[in-house]
Amino acid sequence: MGLVVQKYGGSSVADAEGIKRVAKRIVEAKKNGHQVVVVVSAMGDTTDELIDLAEQVSPMPAGREFDMLLTAGERISMALLAMAIKNLGHEAQSFTGSQAGVITDSVHNKARIIDVTPGRIRDSVDEGNIAIVAGFQGVSQDKKDITTLGRGGSDTTAVALAAALDAEVCEIYTDVDGVFTADPRVVKKAKKIDWISFEDMLELAASGSKVLLHRCVEYARRYNIPIHVRSSFSGLQGTWVSSEPLAQNTQQQGVKVEQAIISGVAHDTSEAKVTVVGVPDKPGEAAAIFRTISNAEINIDMIVQNVSAASTGLTDISFTLPKAEGRKAIDALEKNKEGIGFDSLRYDDQIGKISLVGAGMKTNPGVTADFFTALSDAGVNIELISTSEIRISVVTRADDVNEAVRAVHSAFGLDSDSDEAVVYGGTGR
Numbered sequence: 001m002g003l004v005v006q007k008y009g010g011s012s013v014a015d016a017e018g019i020k021r022v023a024k025r026i027v028e029a030k031k032n033g034h035q036v037v038v039v040v041s042a043m044g045d046t047t048d049e050l051i052d053l054a055e056q057v058s059p060m061p062a063g064r065e066f067d068m069l070l071t072a073g074e075r076i077s078m079a080l081l082a083m084a085i086k087n088l089g090h091e092a093q094s095f096t097g098s099q100a101g102v103i104t105d106s107v108h109n110k111a112r113i114i115d116v117t118p119g120r121i122r123d124s125v126d127e128g129n130i131a132i133v134a135g136f137q138g139v140s141q142d143k144k145d146i147t148t149l150g151r152g153g154s155d156t157t158a159v160a161l162a163a164a165l166d167a168e169v170c171e172i173y174t175d176v177d178g179v180f181t182a183d184p185r186v187v188k189k190a191k192k193i194d195w196i197s198f199e200d201m202l203e204l205a206a207s208g209s210k211v212l213l214h215r216c217v218e219y220a221r222r223y224n225i226p227i228h229v230r231s232s233f234s235g236l237q238g239t240w241v242s243s244e245p246l247a248q249n250t251q252q253q254g255v256k257v258e259q260a261i262i263s264g265v266a267h268d269t270s271e272a273k274v275t276v277v278g279v280p281d282k283p284g285e286a287a288a289i290f291r292t293i294s295n296a297e298i299n300i301d302m303i304v305q306n307v308s309a310a311s312t313g314l315t316d317i318s319f320t321l322p323k324a325e326g327r328k329a330i331d332a333l334e335k336n337k338e339g340i341g342f343d344s345l346r347y348d349d350q351i352g353k354i355s356l357v358g359a360g361m362k363t364n365p366g367v368t369a370d371f372f373t374a375l376s377d378a379g380v381n382i383e384l385i386s387t388s389e390i391r392i393s394v395v396t397r398a399d400d401v402n403e404a405v406r407a408v409h410s411a412f413g414l415d416s417d418s419d420e421a422v423v424y425g426g427t428g429r
Contacts, residue, residue, distance in 0.1 A: 001033040007158035009328045011175040012232035023084035029227035035125040039135040039158040042073025063108030066149045074134035092130040102138035110150035116164035152213030161373040163223035173232035175424040178239030181264040181414040184421030191416040195240045200263040203391045207355030208268025233383030233424035269352040275318040278343025288340045296332040296362035299326045302386040352401030355393040362389045374411035380404045
């Protein structure tokens, strides 16, 4: 048996009973002959509570100290889990991100992993211990400051450690039984997907699916680390995310799994839309707009430019971005208004994005027509459209998102005939 990296989210270790349940699962893997490395998130809503506390003390806390505060949540989880494992008669050692060798850049609150040097982790598991690592954190390469990795950081930590340790698999334990064809909180008849490619999972993650985040899947694809998404609340097989369509379990080892035409429907209500009105329709104007956004370190998603009005020679450019970055984007564009030459800005944070994802779309005619027919039949108006070879995304009103997701899910025959999907911890994360 080889080395396995397991990651447990906040809902899995939300209280003492959850920690003890997780400890039993980890010990079971150890008894089955695996070397085990575990990555843990903070307990329940600990991180949110720490953020609220920081905001009560300081409306704009310094990045370095904010990171120092937030990493406390994972350190609590790792120590308690190590105690629970020892209570079951097995040796465990806990490590912070820096002790585990997670090296990052110097960007506080959303650092990126540069390298992983897991010498202490390797020594620990070779000595027969279960290594427990605090997720979501690392240490900056230049200043040696504690850093946090931002949203989905614990998943990224787990995959990065799996790659550095040459693990057989990275198991991501959450409060749902795997990756579903839609968010089970919105579509009760969503189906669990047995296998999905890295590419399709990347599109779902980028389109709003919250089970796995984009950075984690991208890291796994780069180093070809299979991910097994499953629930810590049940013993069911979950969803395998990998490069090859194989059923990765002991009952069906090596059996081909046919890839579906449509992998799933994702949605995202965390974005806003900015429209730059009255942009001169000449070379360099779009570049000036998006250079301004880039200099403000803001990531954008969908972009649409209207046809230029013949009488004025002006056009409008709309794009979507995270709501949290909306004010920063508006301020940056206003500061550069004269240099760009636009008339005004419009901001709308009451939008939602619905995406249909599937590698088989490009070879199956009619998918696009069926998608838009389903939205039309549901009375959903479309504001923006974006496509790729394996994805169609549209922006609608936020109030229409749930109805749109259910309509598209049913239109493509994705509804399950069996039991409804279960969200054990109530969040789907």
